[in-house]
Amino acid sequence: MAKSRRIIALDLGSQSIGLGIFRGYANGIIELQDHRRRQVLADPTGEAMRQPQMPIVLREMVGELPLKNADVSYSITGQSVFVRLIDLPQIGEQKIQRIITFEARQNVPFPIDDVVWDYELISGGSNEQVQVMLVAIKTDLLDAVNGAIEETGLKTSIVDVAPMARYNAFRYNYGDLTGCSLLVNIGAHTTNLLFIEGETFFSRTIPIGGGSITAAIAKEFGEPFAAAEFRKQRCGAVSLKHLGGESADSEAVRVSKIAFSIMTRLHTELIRSIGHYRVQQRGNPPERIFLGGGGASLPHVREFFSSKLGLPINFFDPLRNVAVSPSAPIEELTHSAHLLGELVGLALRSVGDCPISLNLCPAAVVRRQELEKRRPFFVMAAAAVILALLAWGFYYARASQVTHAGTEKIRKLNAPMRAVEAEIDKLRQQAASLDAVSVPLAAAINDRFFWTQILEDLKARLPKDDIWVTELIPTSEGKPVGVDQKTVVENEQAVAKPILAAKGPTTGRAIDGLLLRGLYLHNAKQQEVVVDYFKNLVGSPFFKVDPNNQARAIKSTIPNNTEWAFPYELRLDLKKPVKMP
Numbered sequence: 001m002a003k004s005r006r007i008i009a010l011d012l013g014s015q016s017i018g019l020g021i022f023r024g025y026a027n028g029i030i031e032l033q034d035h036r037r038r039q040v041l042a043d044p045t046g047e048a049m050r051q052p053q054m055p056i057v058l059r060e061m062v063g064e065l066p067l068k069n070a071d072v073s074y075s076i077t078g079q080s081v082f083v084r085l086i087d088l089p090q091i092g093e094q095k096i097q098r099i100i101t102f103e104a105r106q107n108v109p110f111p112i113d114d115v116v117w118d119y120e121l122i123s124g125g126s127n128e129q130v131q132v133m134l135v136a137i138k139t140d141l142l143d144a145v146n147g148a149i150e151e152t153g154l155k156t157s158i159v160d161v162a163p164m165a166r167y168n169a170f171r172y173n174y175g176d177l178t179g180c181s182l183l184v185n186i187g188a189h190t191t192n193l194l195f196i197e198g199e200t201f202f203s204r205t206i207p208i209g210g211g212s213i214t215a216a217i218a219k220e221f222g223e224p225f226a227a228a229e230f231r232k233q234r235c236g237a238v239s240l241k242h243l244g245g246e247s248a249d250s251e252a253v254r255v256s257k258i259a260f261s262i263m264t265r266l267h268t269e270l271i272r273s274i275g276h277y278r279v280q281q282r283g284n285p286p287e288r289i290f291l292g293g294g295g296a297s298l299p300h301v302r303e304f305f306s307s308k309l310g311l312p313i314n315f316f317d318p319l320r321n322v323a324v325s326p327s328a329p330i331e332e333l334t335h336s337a338h339l340l341g342e343l344v345g346l347a348l349r350s351v352g353d354c355p356i357s358l359n360l361c362p363a364a365v366v367r368r369q370e371l372e373k374r375r376p377f378f379v380m381a382a383a384a385v386i387l388a389l390l391a392w393g394f395y396y397a398r399a400s401q402v403t404h405a406g407t408e409k410i411r412k413l414n415a416p417m418r419a420v421e422a423e424i425d426k427l428r429q430q431a432a433s434l435d436a437v438s439v440p441l442a443a444a445i446n447d448r449f450f451w452t453q454i455l456e457d458l459k460a461r462l463p464k465d466d467i468w469v470t471e472l473i474p475t476s477e478g479k480p481v482g483v484d485q486k487t488v489v490e491n492e493q494a495v496a497k498p499i500l501a502a503k504g505p506t507t508g509r510a511i512d513g514l515l516l517r518g519l520y521l522h523n524a525k526q527q528e529v530v531v532d533y534f535k536n537l538v539g540s541p542f543f544k545v546d547p548n549n550q551a552r553a554i555k556s557t558i559p560n561n562t563e564w565a566f567p568y569e570l571r572l573d574l575k576k577p578v579k580m581p
Helices: 053-064 093-107 139-150 162-173 210-221 225-235 251-280 301-309 330-339 341-348 363-461 485-490 528-539
Strands: 004-012 016-025 030-039 071-076 082-089 115-122 129-138 155-161 180-186 191-197 200-206 288-292 313-315 467-476 510-521 554-556 565-579
Touching: 004 341, 016 053, 016 341, 030 053, 030 330, 030 341, 053 139, 071 139, 071 162, 071 341, 082 093, 093 115, 093 129, 115 139, 129 139, 139 155, 139 363, 155 162, 155 341, 155 363, 162 180, 162 191, 162 200, 162 341, 180 251, 191 251, 200 251, 210 225, 210 251, 225 251, 251 301, 288 301, 288 330, 301 313, 363 467, 363 528, 467 528, 528 554, 528 565
Parallel strands: 004 071, 071 155, 180 288, 288 313
Antiparallel strands: 004 016, 016 030, 082 129, 115 129, 180 191, 191 200, 467 510, 510 565, 554 565
């Protein structure tokens, strides 16, 4: 028996969710083993995949079957994606990716970073051109759908688009047909048309579906959408013989009139689409029509289109070449096989090459799949690391033995040296104690010459004429040190000498500046002679003098014509404060 594997396919329709379990074989054959389908009633103005019922229904369906941690391929409705056919000139394979990326940025009506997109090269262009089908979906919508699916325990494998999945199923089951075939899938929100002619196809979507009939019934009877859907399923039909007659006002006739009206609009759009295909795509008129989708289940839909179009019309049978297991609900499938096109197309993606192989997986799924592909390499790398660690462990164990033997020999040689080391340590301690005594003495010797050097520096930078120093007072944090305020006042008129003796406790304080007082004579430069002295002090190695802030450092008296000399003050900051004893 050929090797097989289980395939899980999920069809997320606008108002229904289909789940199929297949068995895929290496020779490309698939077998349907089980099938589930549930309705998700939602107003046609909304998006079913954003409805809160969808995750609930999914969990119920997955809970009925042992599907936890299984890979799943699912399809999203055509109305949820942006599809565009682009004609490109014949180009090499190396340039095709770059050109298609450029075309995607130009044609997708959203920022390219906000969508997930893919493309497929298809035939149908002229000899000089190649036709590209570009498909894109908003990232936030795709993430919401994918999150709801993976919350049930399933793992996303492939994300396809419903019309393309139906096309793959049609080619698998009706590949022997010649001429043009038209697959009409009447969904809840829209009707999708697939013109299939050999290996070429053309897709078009009409915004009319089974939900349009339900919405019209709800409006006619003034009832909720869910009640109108129930009424349509109970007594709805598209039948000419029900129009008119004695029971023209009955409920069934009113519903049939509404269904007939909507289907007439759909027929008009269908005729326009056929004309568009023949003119714009240069295709041939369809020779046969296949019906699919939930809207095709309405009674007498086949007869309605047959009478209008005059073409052979049959229900699409995606199980024509698909084996069906006895465990599958065969009786149910007999009446609803035309709903399984998406599920069969998804299952075929897992067993072989399909004509259309789009994949709109979210970025998180792509990253996970890449990691899973690399998992064997990670396992091999981990095994290599473990072997390397074992080898290094053996090496270090042997090295430890050799080191231990060498250490023992060195220990015996070091024993007599340790006694000498103890003597050296004693000498070091004695030297350290002598250093502790000598350092303060050396500092005191250096301080003896500090003030002498300052006085010599102040004298050397003093202008030669018209200015002299009368008083030099050390300061700490801006306050005089060694004199009280009375002495400072008394010394203002005296020729002072440096006062360095401190009064009172000064432990921990430092002399960080000098207050320099003096007089300057009445001269031609007047108080500028003080400024000159200040500028000379800028280059002093003892003082921090800011040449741009004279106002802070200089305090001088404005000269007049009655005095012969005038007082001034200079506040100077020491670069290296002197600690007071």
